[in-house]
Amino acid sequence: MVAIREIGESAFDEQAFMALLKDSVDSGASIGFLAPLAAEEGREFWRAVLSELADGRILLGAYVEGKLVGSVQLAPVAKPNARHRAEVQKLMVLQASRGRGVAKALMAAIERKAAELGRWLLVLDTVPRQPAEMLYERLGYVRAGVVPDYAESSSGGFDPTVIFYKRLA
Numbered sequence: 001m002v003a004i005r006e007i008g009e010s011a012f013d014e015q016a017f018m019a020l021l022k023d024s025v026d027s028g029a030s031i032g033f034l035a036p037l038a039a040e041e042g043r044e045f046w047r048a049v050l051s052e053l054a055d056g057r058i059l060l061g062a063y064v065e066g067k068l069v070g071s072v073q074l075a076p077v078a079k080p081n082a083r084h085r086a087e088v089q090k091l092m093v094l095q096a097s098r099g100r101g102v103a104k105a106l107m108a109a110i111e112r113k114a115a116e117l118g119r120w121l122l123v124l125d126t127v128p129r130q131p132a133e134m135l136y137e138r139l140g141y142v143r144a145g146v147v148p149d150y151a152e153s154s155s156g157g158f159d160p161t162v163i164f165y166k167r168l169a
């Protein structure tokens with residue numbers, strides 16, 4: 001049974017979140033880093049995330065038997081004309097915990113949170129032909145288009161990204 005919790009600075013377990021990020025990056029996920037993840041890059045990333053919680057960023061953790069197995073973030077857009085919009089970022093699940101509905105539970109929770117905050121238009125992007133693309137399509141995200149050569153790939157060259165959006169009911 002997976003439990004989803006919103007994480008504030010006091011509940012943040014740096015070691016567990018570092019291990020989660022490293023597991024995803026080193027498995028080839030395109031989430032902003034090149035493999036192998038350098039510890040300092042990971043620490044800097046999580047420090048920045050924590051510092052943005054005060055500005056409205058939402059960090060959710062997924063726990064199975066008390067262990068962190070997944071995470072996702074919501075970044076509400078701060079622009080005055082975009083108070084209805086937010087970006088879903090950095091969905092990741094430990095390799096050993098994949099295929100059991102953890103990502104689905106995280107996405108359901110982040111959508112509930114977005115709706116509570118009045119953010120009814122969600123946008124996100126991901127590398128095509130990866131599990132995440134199937135997941136977002138299954139959850140009703142609409143494909144807006146593909147940007148070629150969007151991000152450097154850990155395996156060399158550049159990967160495209162596919163942009164999705166979803167209007168919450």
Ligand SMILES: CC(C)(COP(=O)(O)OP(=O)(O)OC[C@H]1O[C@@H](n2cnc3c(N)ncnc32)[C@H](O)[C@@H]1OP(=O)(O)O)[C@@H](O)C(=O)NCCC(=O)NCCS
Pocket residue numbers: 024029030031090091092093094097098099100101102103104105125126127130131132134135136138
């Ligand atoms: C994408 C990711 C988060 C999915 O996590 P997960 O917990 O395994 O996903 P779930 O078990 O909740 O699966 C939900 C749905 O996603 C799709 N899906 C998940 N893994 C899949 C796979 N390997 N192949 C095809 N579809 C897959 C399925 O539609 C599945 O629904 P179903 O089981 O009812 O068919 C996980 O693979 C991951 O962390 N990848 C690396 C990080 C990454 O790429 N993040 C996306 C950044 S935008």
